[in-house]
Amino acid sequence: MNDLEYIRIFWDKLWSQDEIKAPWANRDIPNELTQHLEKPLQNEVKNSVDIGCGLGEIALWVEKMGYNSYGFDISPSAIIKALDNLPSDSKVNFFVHDVTSQPLQQKFDCLIDRGCFHCIPQNLQKNYAENIAGSSTPTAVYFLFIKAFRGDLKMTPNDKSKYWISHIRNTFGQHFTLSKVSVCDLSPRGKEKTLPGLFFKLTRTHKY
Template identity: 30%
Template sequence: MDENTEVWRQFYEKALARAHLKRTEFAAKLNESNLAVAVDCGCGTGSDIEYLEKQGYQVYGFDINPESVAICRDRFAAKALVEISQSSFEVYDYPRSGLVIANSSLFFAEPSNFQSTWENIESSLEAGGVFAGDFMGINDSWASQYRSPTTPLTEEHVKALFTDFDIIRFSERDEDAKTTLGKMKHWHTFSVVAVKRA
């Protein structure tokens, strides 16, 4: 097992114990698109999927890591409203949706294809639909020399992605803190909840 696989395995063990994000709840309530379809980009172990499915959403979750996909397929095997795929951001076929969640996942989108990935996400959202997610800032420890490619962005770049949205929440985190696995790192992230305009 390579180091990367082992790190993800440990992460998923910890992540399985986590509840859904309160931000996911907030975003789901903001959805005014009349489309109860959600996409969870980089769905991990599926805590947000579980919450959204209980709210009556048809949920499409995808992750590039086979272990995450296996956990979610097992976890949601009996749920007709949940569909799990193994995919990257770049090749995923985004369905028409009222909610797109990307919690701490777009950090790992392929930098050279980031703009087209974002355009795919944006165009999949119906008017009145909601995006909720995080972007990596340029001061983050993982912005360079991370074990896989990352897409760090400036605040201006992040805000420029949302020209066709009303930003409801925007926050910046710029601090040293522990990862899920207990290692210290410098976090620099931008978190956004935004509603797509008609």
């Protein structure tokens, strides 16, 4: 069994459960998105995609911000649940896709990843970066959330934050410019214990 097949089976098994108790399946919209995601101008059409969307709560929220919203996941069970929970007045397009295999057919102005990238084996992360770049418009903005280290919500020389910042620059630097990095809280809703992470805002870079 190769890495991709193992990942697909692993996540589909989790998402196929009748009651999903995993912490990553019960989280609010990140504060960083509400602070940094800009609404499209009036009469402006922009597309957004939620990468590794799970139940699709981010994709649904982005639609309310005025975007044509899409969401995909490697797990068919996750997409089935997202479609089952889709409000009747929503036009979010949910579908199954493996982001390490090929770019998306659509081009996106906004790309959001809350917790997908750090679950991908390192030998496939370059594929991910290239396919994300191939799915973005020339002025796209990419928001990335990763579970970067444990402990307090602080960036210190003793944690893994420096490694992750360097790794993100090296992985995405050919395609995106890192414009913002900060500590974020990825804790599940209603839990007091923090799950520290890093938030990255990257903008599309075209080199001629």
